[in-house]
Amino acid sequence: MNKINKWFLYLLPLCIVLFFYLNNLNRFGHLLLSPPVTLLFLIHIVSAYLLLFLGLLLFRKNQAAALLFSSLFLIFFFAFGALQDFLFNSQWKLLNRLSNTIIITIVFLAGILLLNWWLKKRKPVVIRLNHFLLLVFIFFLVYEAGFAFMYRTLRADKLTAQPQQIFNNTPIAKDSLPDIYHLLFDSYTSNEQLEKHWQYTNPLYNQLDSLGFFTVNNATSNYSLTALSLNSAFNMNYLAGNKKERIHSFDNFLLWSLNLKQNNWFRLLQQYGYDVRINSLIYEPYCTKARGNMAHGSPQTWLRLQTFEKVIADPWRFNQLKKLVGRSTALPHSVVTKYRTMQQYNLNTAQQVYKDLATPTADPGYAFYHFLLPHYPYLFDAAGNPLPVTATTLGLDPKGYLQQVQYSNLLINKLVTSILAHNPAKPKIIIISGDHGFKDFQMGTTDTSPYQTITAIYFSDKNYAALPNEMSLVNLYRFVANKAFKQNLPALKDSILQGE
Numbered sequence: 255m256n257k258i259n260k261w262f263l264y265l266l267p268l269c270i271v272l273f274f275y276l277n278n279l280n281r282f283g284h285l286l287l288s289p290p291v292t293l294l295f296l297i298h299i300v301s302a303y304l305l306l307f308l309g310l311l312l313f314r315k316n317q318a319a320a321l322l323f324s325s326l327f328l329i330f331f332f333a334f335g336a337l338q339d340f341l342f343n344s345q346w347k348l349l350n351r352l353s354n355t356i357i358i359t360i361v362f363l364a365g366i367l368l369l370n371w372w373l374k375k376r377k378p379v380v381i382r383l384n385h386f387l388l389l390v391f392i393f394f395l396v397y398e399a400g401f402a403f404m405y406r407t408l409r410a411d412k413l414t415a416q417p418q419q420i421f422n423n424t425p426i427a428k429d430s431l432p433d434i435y436h437l438l439f440d441s442y443t444s445n446e447q448l449e450k451h452w453q454y455t456n457p458l459y460n461q462l463d464s465l466g467f468f469t470v471n472n473a474t475s476n477y478s479l480t481a482l483s484l485n486s487a488f489n490m491n492y493l494a495g496n497k498k499e500r501i502h503s504f505d506n507f508l509l510w511s512l513n514l515k516q517n518n519w520f521r522l523l524q525q526y527g528y529d530v531r532i533n534s535l536i537y538e539p540y541c542t543k544a545r546g547n548m549a550h551g552s553p554q555t556w557l558r559l560q561t562f563e564k565v566i567a568d569p570w571r572f573n574q575l576k577k578l579v580g581r582s583t584a585l586p587h588s589v590v591t592k593y594r595t596m597q598q599y600n601l602n603t604a605q606q607v608y609k610d611l612a613t614p615t616a617d618p619g620y621a622f623y624h625f626l627l628p629h630y631p632y633l634f635d636a637a638g639n640p641l642p643v644t645a646t647t648l649g650l651d652p653k654g655y656l657q658q659v660q661y662s663n664l665l666i667n668k669l670v671t672s673i674l675a676h677n678p679a680k681p682k683i684i685i686i687s688g689d690h691g692f693k694d695f696q697m698g699t700t701d702t703s704p705y706q707t708i709t710a711i712y713f714s715d716k717n718y719a720a721l722p723n724e725m726s727l728v729n730l731y732r733f734v735a736n737k738a739f740k741q742n743l744p745a746l747k748d749s750i751l752q753g754e
Contacts, residue, residue, distance in 0.1 A: 414495030628658030
């Protein structure tokens with residue numbers, strides 16, 4: 255290589271790393287613009303050139319070969335996760351078997367050795383291959399840069415702005431404003447589904463009826479993803495934007511979780527001077543890993559799981575590798591820790607209700623408590639006793655779900671009784687709801703069972719004339735706002751957004 259060509263070609267490792275990050279920036283947007291991701295980017299740049307340096311030591315008399323093979327190793331490193339996922343999801347059994355980490359690595363190394371043997375006496379071909387790879391990655395970079403410019407993929411507000419509801423400014427005496435409590439039980443399905451799949455007659459509605467609640471006979475969620483369902487309920491409207499922003503992906507989950515704090519319901523509470531207390535594992539998505547989040551890891555983890563680091567970053571795959579040296583456990587330690595903290599989260603949330611009741615405020619209060627029950631994992635028995643985190647309890651056995659429905663009923667009864675007994679002279683509104691139903695029995699794309707859930711509402715004056723027997727969650731806070739704040743919000747058409 256002449257001097258100009260040599261230094262120009264040495265941009266190849268940089269181009270490979272830049273393409274990987276620019277491609278992901280176009281996919282995940284501003285979520286990647288964080289110090290941890292920046293540090294990871296710098297580590298990858300330095301590592302890429304350290305790999306090239308090792309190649310130069312190995313191929314002392316052939317700098318072109320050093321550049322080619324170090325670049326091929328770099329491409330394999332960054333493409334590993336996508337390649338493995340493609341093979342694993344293939345309908346062809348042969349490709350599916352090739353997804354094994356060891357097999358992929360052996361095939362790649364064998365290909366490298368074969369290519370090295372073929373190129374030994376073909377130095378001009380090596381140089382041309384370097385030129386070809388550099389041109390390919392420059393083309394990729396130009397394409398990704400053009401895509402980012404055209405679609406503004408790095409804009410801070412990646413989600414379409416939600417419609418802002420106009421509220422009446424009706425004056426209400428402070429002592430007439432009700433304290434509002436919302437107990438949300440994630441993935442709690444309808445009575446119909448419990449009868450159909452578990453042959454279980456749910457006593458919950460009879461229990462709530464006896465306490466003066468209005469129970470909605472046919473309650474549905476509009477979306478089957480928690481973050482979407484909550485955003486829609488709090489905004490009192492269907493979510494604006496295109497369907498791509500609402501598909502089930504970890505970046506969308508994080509985006510909608512971050513968006514959760516800005517909604518019409520919270521604006522209305524602020525208008526009337528409410529003290530707002532939120533206890534939800536998706537309300538602070540960056541802090542939930544230690545608390546056992548049901549969502550995905552941090553943005554830097556998304557990147558690492560696309561590279562060869564997936565072998566150690568994915569606890570299940572790392573545990574499989576440990577089997578080779580006889581050091582594996584039945585469940586990866588990080589998985590056990592995650593689910594133990596998730597188990598503890600539910601216990602802590604129940605205790606938080608009692609703590610908040612014992613800490614009154616001068617202002618009217620709104621409190622939202624999000625239980626990850628009866629949602630998977632099934633880590634409680636019917637009496638609420640914590641179960642050990644094992645392969646059995648982490649299974650998808652529907653009996654575990656039913657046990658957590660029964661435990662949820664016990665919790666609801668205890669918590670509601672305590673809330674009703676607290677400051678009995680004060681007007682109250684209590685909401686019991688799910689956010690979606692049980693998804694594992696879904697039969698085809700037109701099945702609405704994952705959207706069938708529960709809803710029950712308590713008004714102190716027991717005047718439920720305005721409440722319908724059929725309701726979807728998009729209208730829940732419309733009815734509550736009309737009751738608590740004398741609004742005149744019309745009910746929207748109850749619709750289910752399939753696949754969202």
